[in-house]
Amino acid sequence: MGEMLSVKNINVFYGSIHAIRDVSFYVNEGEIVTLIGANGAGKTTTMHAISGLLKLERGEIDYCGHVISKMEAHKIIRLGLAQVPEGRRVFSGLTVQQNLQMGAYTRKDGKEAVQNDFDMVFDLLPRLKERRNQPAGTLSGGEQQMLAIGRALMCKPKMLLLDEPSMGLSPLLVKEIFKIIRDVNRNGVTVLLVEQNAKMALEIANRAYVLETGTIKMEGEATELANNIEVRKAYLGAQ
Template identity: 45%
Template sequence: MTLTQTNPVSTRTQGQELVIENLAAGYGKVQVLWGVSLRVAPGEFVAVIGANGAGKTTTLRAVSGVVRPSAGRILLGGQDITRATPSGIVGLGLGHVPEGRELFPRMTVRENLELGAAMRPEARAMQAQTLEHVYALFPRLSERQGQLAGTLSGGEQQMVAVGRALMARPSVLVVDEPSLGLSPLMTQTVFEALKAVNQEGVSVLLVEQNVGLSLRLAHRAYVLENGQVVNEGTGAALLADPKVREAYLAL
């Protein structure tokens, strides 16, 4: 799949640095992450790849405050957010597109989008402008803004999930498995939107099952295995790495 150039939609947001240092986290007594360290530079697009169960989703949940780390720290724009609440982290400029979308099915497309601006005063003040930006990225959402989110196709719901996160005007966007269950055409539409947002300066941290597409898009990438970083490099270097190609690309 080849990504075509899109006209980037202005978010007027300067990307922040995201740093994860020696992160340990899990669920109850089950530890999933073991000393994970990674960095997303301001305006950088970074991918995290790995098999199911490697700890990718847990990493993003820890970053957004949904999972409380047991060790290590997370810095957003130099500020320690390791113990911050999810709403507080959103307020500092981090948007999270969760796996499974987590929309409100009985609310309209527009209502779901507008919820994304609720936690940041600056986002609420520019809600109308940002909504137009989201509709420019995803024209189909403009056409369906009055439709209940639960009646949309899977691809359209994924557009809403990305758009909702962008409504908070994030400086860092973390995205979990955006192509899950989508057709190749819808996958390309979503990835082109992420590329456009990144080109406008927003830092992006992506977890994605489509390893080839992720590595072609990412400036840099990390490989997670059993809750630990086992490899890192540029997207191009990892795409050419024989071990990566054998393990994740069946080549």
């Protein structure tokens, strides 16, 4: 269980705004690690920095022995690092099936292997199977989230970045999505989960980091943080 992803002192700017300051953390193979924090803490910025959609000002990101912080986004995914972006961002004009096929865009291991993963995704997310020929734009929010996860799984990732998968979903659906995340992890995919819903995130994670105004304020075992008085006050609604 070695270190799979390590983020080292990264700094990201939006123009003159210093969005991320010297953020460092790591994710071990097989873990679920969560990054919790309020709106505007820099969670999505951190995600975009890892997946290559944003460039770093300083610092370095290593993944499986590659320095990915200088790589283009479309090459990073070829290393098996997939992202489920905030707001799902499914291709609404394409069908569910075509969206999943897009997820397999980088695959070169033949139709049969891709078909196996279609079956795997439909097994994990049976609702998608029913709606496979429907345009993704007609799906409900929860189904779109499932599709976004399924689409990311189609590239056979070693590691999955999930950005606020619970956003805008009913409590019941949030539970379902988190169960799916746990299942995905049990199937051998390492997970980095960014969440505002700290309660749910800390329940399924091994370790957690608390991000506040662009810096890491706390870190530790998820159970430990869930019992931490400051975390309870700020993120879990304790009095």
